[in-house]
Amino acid sequence: MSAKVMVYETQFFGFTPQTCMMRMYLAFQDHLFHMMLVIEEVMLKKLQSMRCSKLTSSSIRRSSEKFLAYMRKHFDQLFGKMEQLLLKVVLTIPDNVLLPENKCQDQYRYTASEFQKLQEEICHLEHRVKVETSAQQALKTELEEQKATQEQLEKILQWFDSLDNICREHGTSNLKESFAFLKGNSEKLQTVMQEAEDKSKKLHKK
Template identity: 85%
Template sequence: MSEKVMLYETQFFGFTPQTCMMRMYFAFQDHLFHMMLVIEEVILKKLESMRYAKLTSSSIRRCSEKFLAYMRNHFDQLFGKMEQLLLQVVLTIPENVLLPEDKCQDQYRYTESEFQELQEEIQHMEHLIKTEVSAQQALKAELEEQKATQEHLERICQWFDGLNNVCREHGTSNLKESFDFLKGNAAKLQTVMQEVEDKSKKLNKK
């Protein structure tokens, strides 16, 4: 059996030529063995009808095995020639023949160095694409954060507007004045609470 790697033929036929030849070989061998069993059975039946004492079933079997070995030996020699013919002529694709799906390679030829440069350029482009995608993702996250911050600021502005409206309803036109007024009242309240606490301590001592 040929050990030559026939990748192009395998691509075209869908199977390796060596596998095809091996299956043919085993098919012939099985057929030969089956035929020898049939012939042996016919001879044994003829022998029973003739009742020839010198020929026994065991002697017939030995003769069948010898004949089978002889046939296998000659078959192997013939099959070797047939295998060489089929693998070199029938199941092989000439070097100047291209499959339809590979004709683009003949149209766009390139050297090994050009192929390497192309690979490097592809890797560089892939790196740029990954960088661009990462940058877009970072920008998207930043925009989402800015959007959330903007919404928060809008809520604060709405709160100040509402507070300003409340102050105006109670006679204070300026928000700063309102804060000053609240601060003064808080200080007065703290002073009153301190006085109450001091008086409470004096009463407890008595």
Template identity: 60%
Template sequence: MSVNPMAYEAQFFGFTPQTCMLRVYIAFQDYLFEMMLVVESVILKKLDGFPNAKISAFQIRKSTEKFLLFMKEHFDKLFGKMEEVLLQLVLNIPKNVILPEDKVHEQYPYTKEQFQALQDEIDQLQQRYKAEASAGQALLAEIEEQKTVQAELEKILQWFDGLENICRAHGTSNFKESFAFLTQNSKKLQGVLKDVEKKSKKLQRSDQLE
């Protein structure tokens, strides 16, 4: 088999010429093996017509294998010549032939240095794109955080509005006065709670004494 990769031919045909030749070789070889089995079965049938024959089936099999080996050696030599002809003349694209999809390279040739510079520019653009994408994600996260803070602020404002309405309902319009009013009521409520706790404890003790 040829060691030439023949990449340009593979681009044109859609398969490597070596793969094509390998499949042809396997197909011919399988056909040769099948034919030898057929020949062997025919000889065995003919042998049944000669009951006094001193040739056994084992001897016929050995002879068939020797003949198959002989045929395979000659077939490999013949196929090697056929492969050389096909790969050079039939499945080979001349060096002066350019495929239609590659004509653009002929119209706009570039050096290895130019290609490397273009590749470096592409890498830089990709890095910039990744940085901008990362910055965009950070900005979206910040916007979501601001929305959360805004929602909390709106809740606080609503709470203050409700507090102011309560204070107005009790005749207090100034916020400082309202806050002082709520503080006093809170202290009174705490005092009432303490009195309730004391009375509850006294009742529990009296119940225990009884």
């Protein structure tokens, strides 16, 4: 059996030529063995019909085994020649023949250095794609943060609007004036608290 790797033929036929030859060999061997069994069975039946015969069933079995070994030896020799013929002529694709799906290789030929350049260009493009993807992801994250910030600002503006409405309801027309008033009252309250604290300290000292 040939050990040559026939990749192109396997691509075309859908099976390895060596596998095809092996199956043919096994099929012939099985058929030969089956044929010898049939012949042996016929000879045994003939032996039963012969009254005076020096032949026995064991001698017929030995003779059929010898004949089978002889046939297998010569069959192997013939099959070897047939295998060479089939693998070299029938189940092989000439070097000058291209399969239809591989014709683009003939149209677009390139050297090893050109192939290396293509590989480098592909790596460069893959790197650029990764960078662009990362940038898009960062931009998407930033937009989501801006959206969340915008929502917070809208809530604050709504709060200021509601606060302004409350101030107007209580007689203060300007929100800025209301904050100034609250700030002044807060400072006065802090002053009163500080004075009360100072008096409390003086009383404790007495």
